[in-house]
Amino acid sequence: MNVILYLIPIAFTLGLLGLAAFFWAMKNGQFDDLDGAAYRVLRDDEDEA
Amino acid sequence: MSSAYFVVTETDGTHSLNLLVDGMHCPSCVAIIENALKKQHAVTAARLNLSTKRLRVTWKGAAELGDNWISIIKGMGYRAVPYDPATAETSEKKEEKSLLRCLAVAGFASGNLMLFSIPLWTSDGVEMGAATRTFFHWVQAVIAIPAIAYCGIPFYRSAWKVLRAGKTNMDVPISVAVILATIMSLFETVTFGSHSYFDSGVMLLFFLLIGRYLETCARGRARSAAHDLLQMMTGFATILHEGGNQETIPLAEIKEGMTLLVASGEKIGADGFILSGESEIDTSLITGESQPQKVGVGEVLFAGTINMVAPITMRVTKAVERSLLSEIIKLMESAEQAQARYVTVADKISGWYTPVVHALAAATFAGWIIWGHAPWQVALLYAATVLIITCPCALGLAVPVVQVLASDKLMRAGILLKSGSALERLATITHAVFDKTGTLTLGKPTLTYCQQSDKLQLAASLAVQSKHPLSQAIVRAYTGALLPLQVREIQGSGLEAAGVKLGKRSWAANLLDDADNTLELWLAEDGRQPIRFTFADQLREDAKDIITALQSIGIKTLLLSGDRQEVTKDIAGKLRIETYEGALSPLGKTSIIASLKANGANVLMVGDGLNDAPSLSYANISMSPASAMDITQNAADIVFQGDKLQPVLTALFIAKFSQTLVKQNFVLAILYNLVAIPLAVAGMVTPMIAAIAMSSSSLLVIANAMRLNRRTL
Numbered sequence: 001m002n003v004i005l006y007l008i009p010i011a012f013t014l015g016l017l018g019l020a021a022f023f024w025a026m027k028n029g030q031f032d033d034l035d036g037a038a039y040r041v042l043r044d045d046e047d048e049a
Numbered sequence: 050m051s052s053a054y055f056v057v058t059e060t061d062g063t064h065s066l067n068l069l070v071d072g073m074h075c076p077s078c079v080a081i082i083e084n085a086l087k088k089q090h091a092v093t094a095a096r097l098n099l100s101t102k103r104l105r106v107t108w109k110g111a112a113e114l115g116d117n118w119i120s121i122i123k124g125m126g127y128r129a130v131p132y133d134p135a136t137a138e139t140s141e142k143k144e145e146k147s148l149l150r151c152l153a154v155a156g157f158a159s160g161n162l163m164l165f166s167i168p169l170w171t172s173d174g175v176e177m178g179a180a181t182r183t184f185f186h187w188v189q190a191v192i193a194i195p196a197i198a199y200c201g202i203p204f205y206r207s208a209w210k211v212l213r214a215g216k217t218n219m220d221v222p223i224s225v226a227v228i229l230a231t232i233m234s235l236f237e238t239v240t241f242g243s244h245s246y247f248d249s250g251v252m253l254l255f256f257l258l259i260g261r262y263l264e265t266c267a268r269g270r271a272r273s274a275a276h277d278l279l280q281m282m283t284g285f286a287t288i289l290h291e292g293g294n295q296e297t298i299p300l301a302e303i304k305e306g307m308t309l310l311v312a313s314g315e316k317i318g319a320d321g322f323i324l325s326g327e328s329e330i331d332t333s334l335i336t337g338e339s340q341p342q343k344v345g346v347g348e349v350l351f352a353g354t355i356n357m358v359a360p361i362t363m364r365v366t367k368a369v370e371r372s373l374l375s376e377i378i379k380l381m382e383s384a385e386q387a388q389a390r391y392v393t394v395a396d397k398i399s400g401w402y403t404p405v406v407h408a409l410a411a412a413t414f415a416g417w418i419i420w421g422h423a424p425w426q427v428a429l430l431y432a433a434t435v436l437i438i439t440c441p442c443a444l445g446l447a448v449p450v451v452q453v454l455a456s457d458k459l460m461r462a463g464i465l466l467k468s469g470s471a472l473e474r475l476a477t478i479t480h481a482v483f484d485k486t487g488t489l490t491l492g493k494p495t496l497t498y499c500q501q502s503d504k505l506q507l508a509a510s511l512a513v514q515s516k517h518p519l520s521q522a523i524v525r526a527y528t529g530a531l532l533p534l535q536v537r538e539i540q541g542s543g544l545e546a547a548g549v550k551l552g553k554r555s556w557a558a559n560l561l562d563d564a565d566n567t568l569e570l571w572l573a574e575d576g577r578q579p580i581r582f583t584f585a586d587q588l589r590e591d592a593k594d595i596i597t598a599l600q601s602i603g604i605k606t607l608l609l610s611g612d613r614q615e616v617t618k619d620i621a622g623k624l625r626i627e628t629y630e631g632a633l634s635p636l637g638k639t640s641i642i643a644s645l646k647a648n649g650a651n652v653l654m655v656g657d658g659l660n661d662a663p664s665l666s667y668a669n670i671s672m673s674p675a676s677a678m679d680i681t682q683n684a685a686d687i688v689f690q691g692d693k694l695q696p697v698l699t700a701l702f703i704a705k706f707s708q709t710l711v712k713q714n715f716v717l718a719i720l721y722n723l724v725a726i727p728l729a730v731a732g733m734v735t736p737m738i739a740a741i742a743m744s745s746s747s748l749l750v751i752a753n754a755m756r757l758n759r760r761t762l
């Protein structure tokens with residue numbers, strides 16, 4: 001049973017990491033344009049360089 | 050137009066400008082605009098958001114280049130207006146973000162709580178050991194209590210607000226149940242008890258937040274309509290003083306009686322009439338009419354329309370804040386407020402559900418103390434169980450699940466649902482009001498007559514170089530190979546290539562303008578008789594079938610148009626629409642809809658012009674074709690794709706079927722409660738049973754809603 005003493009904090013930390021990543025993405029504007037991004041990948045950027 | 054006010058300069062010398070871009074039709078417009086800007090040397094970045102139509106340009110060099118970018122975008126046929134991003138961040142947007150944060154926290158917490166709930170449910174104190182069980186309860190408490198305190202805020206706030214107003218809504222039982230469940234669970238944990246309800250509370254919030262977030266997103270899109278329109282009306286105008294001096298002033302400072310100079314290609318800043326000059330006006334912003342209108346001295350102009358051909362001077366009769374455009378915006382805003390008062394089925398049910406549930410819980414508590422002689426802790430535990438088990442989880446899902454599935458199905462049929470309660474409102478309509486141009490008709494001219502059909506190839510080879518609606522009609526009518534020609538476009542007149550002209554009667558054919566309103570183009574080759582092409586707007590292919598189908602299911606159809614009475618009568622006759630009215634102003638349309646509503650009718654409005662936008666917001670439910678202006682689409686609850694009118698009927702049938710499913714779902718959820726509540730009152734429900742009952746009732750509701758997917762359109 002001792003195994004849960006470190007498994008619980010690990011599970012908890014992993015979850016918190018996911019939550020933090022989501023908040024970062026939201027703040028960073030990753031969800032601002034949900035329609036445009038899907039088309040952007042199909043496009044050749046001739047002058048990106 | 051000057052953008053200097055909106056340009057932001059950073060300390061490292063880069064400038065940035067935020068623009069609202071209007072007139073985008075498809076995702077490739079994003080690429081066209083971005084690439085055109087990136088080709089400019091000074092520009093370091095240009096990013097256009099397809100969802101919100103906001104463009105951000107950053108560049109190095111002179112701040113004055115801002116105007117340059119605007120004219121590049123305008124040169125490609127889009128409209129661009131600078132705006133201040135700080136004022137654009139609306140309170141709805143903030144609400145949407147805070148809901149999303151709550152949702153994320155609730156998702157995280159419920160996932161972690163499940164790790165402990167499953168061992169707790171599947172074993173008992175003997176197998177697991179009372180110490181381990183209490184330990185698990187404590188870990189759950191540490192995760193759940195902050196999560197419940199944070200994620201429940203939207204519900205607690207809303208519940209508090211209605212309670213203070215002496216009313217009740219669905220958020221009251223949710224808040225009470227969640228808070229009671231938490232207190233009970235904490236009590237159980239402290240007293241080494243066997244049951245905790247932390248997971249139920251958090252899961253409930255998680256599911257409800259999903260529904261609430263989806264609803265807010267849908268509403269937010271509709272609200273941005275009027276805001277975008279106002280942004281389009283910022284800018285500058287040139288006024289002419291009595292002495293002949295010119296001065297550039299902001300649109301907001303235009304007063305009645307001033308004389309305005311409007312250059313060709315410039316937007317008209319106020320309502321008024323022409324003092325001198327002749328031109329053609331693009332009135333598409335106001336009427337949705339794609340064909341520019343010829344105007345001369347004395348004729349009335351409206352703010353927001355665009356002067357296409359030649360410079361004119363005009364006398365202002367109404368400043369921008371009293372113009373027709375502003376009237377339209379005001380009408381839309383007041384109609385949207387009226388719409389917000391719409392009571393959904395879920396709210397109606399909660400009206401009686403809440404008091405009943407609370408009375409039952411109180412009765413359970415009193416009953417166990419008086420007749421059951423139970424200690425107060427036990428009685429309170431049973432009372433809380435009643436609240437939790439009756440918690441409107443399945444009730445809360447009954448509507449959103451159907452909505453999500455129905456909107457997904459409609460999306461695949463090319464119909465976009467923008468408002469959460471749209472289906473509910475559509476299902477009960479009694480009257481369907483149609484606009485003419487662009488709604489019953491395609492709104493784009495089609496070639497109807499060509500004097501010499503062998504000249505079509507030549508005409509199409511010239512026309513392919515132009516974006517003018519009549520040129521495009523010729524190109525659509527011709528299917529063969531095109532001749533390679535060096536074509537020059539002469540603004541306001543037509544197209545020219547090596548001795549061939551295609552354009553206006555007076556320019557190409559050297560004939561006098563005649564008075565009739567037939568849309569026409571003339572093709573003239575050197576030394577030959579000019580030939581004539583005529584065009585007309587065509588009815589949508591299935592317009593008549595759809596009108597007949599609507600009438601056959603007992604829905605009254607009306608045709609309201611801003612076009613002349615004779616034209617309206619003609620179309621109404623062709624489609625067998627008995628009630629029609631032509632020559633209507635935007636206000637006229639809304640007042641007809643208002644009087645229908647006053648007589649108890651539920652009105653569906655289908656329209657595409659800006660002149661329809663107030664009526665669209667005013668009707669109980671509104672639809673607009675995807676070819677409509679952005680602002681009109683924003684005002685409509687439902688937007689449909691394609692050249693057919695069939696989506697109107699499809700949406701109506703799906704709406705009716707969805708409402709049947711919603712009602713069945715409510716019955717299912719309530720039936721479940723009828724079984725579970727007696728058990729809870731009798732004190733026979735353990736958290737295990739509560740969890741199974743709650744999730745299986747939710748699953749049943751979802752499964753029932755899935756039947757929508759098997760229904761063929």
